[in-house]
Amino acid sequence: MTRWLPLAAALALAVAAVIVLVLLVQPAPPVTQEQQAAALAAELRCPDCESLSVAESRTAAATAIRAEISELLAAGRSPGDIRAAFVARYGEWILLQPTSPWIWLLPIVALLAGVALFGWWLLGRERPRRWPGTPALDAGATEAERQRIHDEVELLDG
Amino acid sequence: MGGLGRLRWLVIPLLVVPIGWLLFTGLGRDPRIIPSPLVGKPLPALSGETLDGAAWSSATLAGKPALVNVWASWCSPCVSEHPLLLDVARQHRDDLQMVGVLYQDTADGAAAFLAHYGDGGWPDVDDASGRIAVSLGVTGPPETFFVDADGIVRYHHVGPLTEQVLSEQLAALGLQP
Numbered sequence: 001m002t003r004w005l006p007l008a009a010a011l012a013l014a015v016a017a018v019i020v021l022v023l024l025v026q027p028a029p030p031v032t033q034e035q036q037a038a039a040l041a042a043e044l045r046c047p048d049c050e051s052l053s054v055a056e057s058r059t060a061a062a063t064a065i066r067a068e069i070s071e072l073l074a075a076g077r078s079p080g081d082i083r084a085a086f087v088a089r090y091g092e093w094i095l096l097q098p099t100s101p102w103i104w105l106l107p108i109v110a111l112l113a114g115v116a117l118f119g120w121w122l123l124g125r126e127r128p129r130r131w132p133g134t135p136a137l138d139a140g141a142t143e144a145e146r147q148r149i150h151d152e153v154e155l156l157d158g
Numbered sequence: 159m160g161g162l163g164r165l166r167w168l169v170i171p172l173l174v175v176p177i178g179w180l181l182f183t184g185l186g187r188d189p190r191i192i193p194s195p196l197v198g199k200p201l202p203a204l205s206g207e208t209l210d211g212a213a214w215s216s217a218t219l220a221g222k223p224a225l226v227n228v229w230a231s232w233c234s235p236c237v238s239e240h241p242l243l244l245d246v247a248r249q250h251r252d253d254l255q256m257v258g259v260l261y262q263d264t265a266d267g268a269a270a271f272l273a274h275y276g277d278g279g280w281p282d283v284d285d286a287s288g289r290i291a292v293s294l295g296v297t298g299p300p301e302t303f304f305v306d307a308d309g310i311v312r313y314h315h316v317g318p319l320t321e322q323v324l325s326e327q328l329a330a331l332g333l334q335p
């Protein structure tokens with residue numbers, strides 16, 4: 001059990017480092033109304049193009065959305081309000097990032113679960129051969145039987 | 159530790175069941191189908207100018223079921239659904255209001271389309287700026303909204319209309335064929 005501890009500790013450290021990095025890399029909140037509008041446009045998916053944000057696209061829909069963002073901001077609506085207004089029309093689909101940041105932890109959790117499962121499988125596999133005091137698999141066989149096992153395995157190996 | 163070893167058989171189902179579920183639900187989904195959050199909510203207030211130059215507002219739709227069809231003359235599926243719309247307009251002259259929303263198109267293009275494929279007589283609102291399409295959450299024509307007499311969106315159809323969709327959804331709005 002104890003030989004897994006350093007590995008588990010290292011993994012926990014790595015996960016913590018990733019979380020801290022993700023939090024640090026997030027941009028500072030925009031200040032001017034224009035910056036706010038640009039930040040919002042970058043968060044919304046352009047409805048009439050594939051895999052572009054509203055900020056990156058020059059289609060009519062993207063232009064209309066940018067105009068509406070500016071109008072709503074000028075009318076004093078908060079970025080959260082504006083995001084909700086577009087979600088109410090297009091659904092969560094319009095947001096390029098999921099609303100909950102916890103979803104980013106899912107792959108890490110899945111990876112940890114995979115490592116744990118693999119370790120569990122390794123432990124289970126090795127036990128019969130390595131555990132002290134476990135009788136050898138061919139205990140109780142006569143010398144003739146051992147020879148026969150050896151010969152047949154040789155035969156199988158070609 | 160010994161107990162864990164005996165539970166090894168769990169590893170396979172623990173891996174296979176979630177992956178199988180993911181494939182089963184994920185691959186069957188059409189990524190182009192976007193559930194419309196407008197269904198069950200009031201039609202947003204829309205306004206604009208029709209191709210005839212008259213002012214139009216969605217307030218005029220109140221009191222009767224309505225069909226809002228987003229289309230464009232450059233959109234080929236719009237051509238295939240157009241005869242169905244003409245039929246509906248003929249059958250429900252008195253109990254259904256229809257309005258076309260012209261999506262990223264020119265007035266000339268739309269006029270040529272109507273001259274060629276037939277003009278059902280319902281108003282077409284020019285949405286060159288895309289404001290109406292954005293209010294409706296439209297991703298591309300053709301899209302059709304079925305609105306009940308109280309102004310609530312009952313169905314949002316993405317793609318060309320079919321006879322089946324039309325008859326089902328018009329019946330849901332209380333219209334007899």
